[in-house]
Structure formats: structure tokens, C-alpha cells
Amino acid sequence: MRLTRSLLRYVRGNKPARAPQNENKVPFQAILPLKLRERVSGKVDSVDTVPCLQELSILFAAMKDHDFDEKLCKKEIEALKKAHEIAEVQKKEDKARNSGLVVSTGRKLTSLQLNRYLKRFPLKVQEK
């Protein structure tokens, strides 16, 4: 203690240093249990991508060029329709996967699946 104080004085350029606190005077209080929770947050999974945005902007540009005459932008409409259909199928698949009806294996699990597993098989923490 004495040594620390004098060393600190050296570091701080001959100014009086604050004495370090006594650890016993400030006991640590564990407000929450000191272990990981049995769940993960779903923030990572919620990727905010809007489907067929590219096709939509192309269609808008084409429509503006042709004064909203659809017969002249059939190609863009077809592209948007196709992209929309694919997105709808994808949406359905995602929903089925998240609902737990589809069992998926591997390392990549959604937060919902992971939470379900954690609930069923809680983490075993070795206690002292």
C-alpha cells in the first residue's frame, strides 16, 4: 500500500495520489445471478431486407418514362411478378422454419429454434 502510493506519486509527477480503496469496504453485490440466461435475443435474425425492391424501382422508372402505360413496360412487370412470387414462397418457408414445424440440424439455428432447444435442454453450469 505504501509502495503503491509512492509509485503513483512518481507517475503523476510529484502530485499527491489518491489512496486506492479498501476492497473489503465495498463488497460486491450480485444483483442478478452470475450466469448466462437460458435464452438469446432475436435481434440478429431480424434482417430488415425488403424483397423485390430493385424490381420495384426499375418498374417505377420504366412507368415514368412511358407515362404509366403498362403495355410498354411488360418486361418490368413480369420481373416484379416473378420476384414477388419467389419472395412469397420464401416467406412461407421462413414462417414454417420459425414455427418449429420443420426440424433443421446444423450449426445455423434461428433464435426461436435456439430458444426452444435451450428451454428443453438447459445449460448445466458447474457450481463451486
Add this chain to the structure above:
Amino acid sequence: MLLLKNILQLTKFSPTILIKNYSQYAPHYIDPIFKKQEQDNLIQSGEVSKIAFLPIKAARNNDTSSVFHDHRVSRMVNYIMKGGRKDLARKLMSETFERIKRIQIERYHKSKTDEERSKLILNPVQILHMAIENCRPVLMVTPIRRGGVKYQVPVPISEKSSYYRACKWLVEASREHDRKTHLPEKMAFELLDASNNTGRVVKRKQDLHRLCEANRAYAHYRWN
């Protein structure tokens, strides 16, 4: 008395009652395929084996394999119908067709060259189909709340929904008539206009597309 006792005994051993009729079909039931042509197509393509053992809904009483049956027409009749009066709705629809036919035949006889005549479509059902096709929107706007403000976000719509919208707009436009004209009269004009890609309903569709274009900056607000 003995008989009653027997019945009671019987019911005691049959606790579950087989329910035959639900108020609604379960989702795994498929729609009936009631047209001969469609059935033949299924058989030829071999897809019939996929649905061979699936439960099928009963055909509705207006589903028929007659050559006069048309899906779009029967939908349109349903959109015209008010208060379940289907006979009236059917009558209005056939009267509309009659008026279209009369107008087109008049035009046919008035036209001078063969070229003009060949361009005219005399079949009113075909005109209805063309009108609906011309009125179908590609996009629509849906209100989405972000940060306390409602944005009109443009979204692509499904084929089914676009057909519904086109039919609804046509019927709505036909209902807006003055006291002396009847619905079939107005509807015939609206359908003929729409089949030529002109008229109020086509304009309404274009206005919707313009609104979508104006709100294109909010397109990324849509959540999937």
C-alpha cells in the same frame, strides 16, 4: 321400454359421434375441378396422380362444365350481387352483355371497311375479359406506421388480389350513375371503355400507380 334400454346401452359404448358436416372445410381439402377440359389436362400431364387421394370440396351449385360457364363472369355476378339476390345479379349481368352485344353489332353495321369489322369484338364475354385485364393494378399502397407517422407504402400485389380490385372498381364505377340510367346500361359503357384501355376505371388504376410512384421513397419501409 326394452328397446329404449338397448339404445341407451348402445350409446354408452359409443362415446364419440362421427361428425360428417363441418361448417368449414379443413385446409387440406382441395378445390373441385369440374371442367372436362381441365380434368383432361390433369390426366394428360400426369398431375392427377398427385391429387388422386386428396379430399376434395363439393362443387358449388353454380359450378358447371357447361360451355357457357365462365369463371370471371361468375365472379363478376357475385360482385354485383347485393343481399344474396343472385337471380337479380345474374339478370343484370346478362342484360349488360346484351347491351354490349347490341352496341357492338351497331358499330359493326356502321363500319364501312372490312378491316374495321374484323377489329371489332362482338363477344361480350371476351370484352369483359379484356376490360378486367386492362383494369388490373400491379401495385397498391398500404398504410404502415413508422415513428407515429402513417406512410403510404407501395407494395406489389398478388394476381388474385389484382383481379378482385379490377372487378370491384368496374362494379363501383357502374354503380355511379344518375337516376334515369340503370346499372346494365352504365356497366356496358364502362366495360367497353375499359376494353379499349380508356375510361374511368383505367384512369383509376393509373392514378393508383401514380400514387405508388410518388411514394416510392417509402418502399423500403415495408416489412416482410
